Amino acid sequence: MKKRVFSGTRATGRLHLGNYFGAVKGYIELSESGEYECIFMAVDLHTITTPYESRELCESTRNIIIDYLSCGLDPKKAVVTVQSMVPEHAYLAFLFSSVISVARMRHLPTFKEKVKQYPEGVTMALLNYPVLMAADILSYNAQLVPVGVDQEPHLEVAREIAKKMNGIYGTNFCQPKRFKTKGEYIPSLTGEGKMSKSVAGSYINLTDSGEQIRKKIRKVPTATVVSGEPEGGVKALFDILKVLDGAEFERFIKRYKEDGEFRFVELKDRVSEVIDKELKPIREKRVELEGDRKYVDRVIEEGVEKAREIAGGIVKDTKKKMGFL
Secondary structure, eight states, X not given: OXXXXXXXXXXXXXXXXXXXXXXXXXXXXXXXXXXXXXXEEEOHHHHTTSOOOHHHHHHHHHHHHHHHHHHTOOTTTSEEEEGGGOTHHHHHHHHHTTSSOHHHHHTOHHHHHHHHHOTTOOOHHHHTHHHHHHHHHHTTTOSEEOOOGGGHHHHHHHHHHHHHHHHHHOOOXXXXXXXXXXXXXXXXXXXXXXXXXXXXXXXXBTTOOHHHHHHHHXXXXXXXXXXSSOOHHHHHHHHHHHHHOHHHHHHHHHHHHHOTTOOHHHHHHHHHHHHHHHHHHHHHHHHHHHXXXXXXXXXHHHHHHHHHHHHHHHHHHHHHHHTOO
């Protein structure tokens, strides 16, 4: 049997350049390879674990699905749908919560970070985030989870839950592992860390126009003169160029090292151009999809049907082994 892959994106805003190169291109490669059974979702239940705008949740969730499809994710080769429409996730999360302690959840470094970030929003949903993530994965007995290293503590919880369920009730849950795709790291436009939706001014949305891209790139902090190895905003520009156009990167880095009168505005404008070239077909596909709501709804509904066919059987088996009618 093919190994099963699960991953999802919180519905907290539209996907950006970092999401595309760091995750979605990897999703596409996995699904196109024919070697894996892939399930990719907009994980809207995870969205409500931190403060959010209820009026925007529905649209934000649809935007994740549209972004997936615009980037080239083929619903014929992967399950593409919405987490909350597959109730088995929440059901299994509650069953799992009976074998993991509150103390274990409270000591997770990710939980402690969120408590600092949202001191007025420390809810049971936030505490149970890793349990729900375990349910996301184990609803399909997915062996591989393409997420960043920052999610490793949550995957460890999923493995602990799987072991406990197997040991106590005789279930047959796998031990999910973090799976690194060939995705590329895209730095923040601020020159610090990676591109992130939670850091204003750090990212370029996949929907940004050529002019919007140019304005954002022009704001990237750079030096007035060339000084040693690229760092900060200058390094970020070179790193982005290297990912998108290796030949142009070599040409500009050579000039940077050899030309004492190197003009950073030329580098910025070239980076803007290659980003715009990469995102143009995605923007065009998105316009097409936004005008075909029925198709997007059909992708989501067919994805729900496929997902529930797998998850339903796993929940039914789990309930039986736990002693339910």
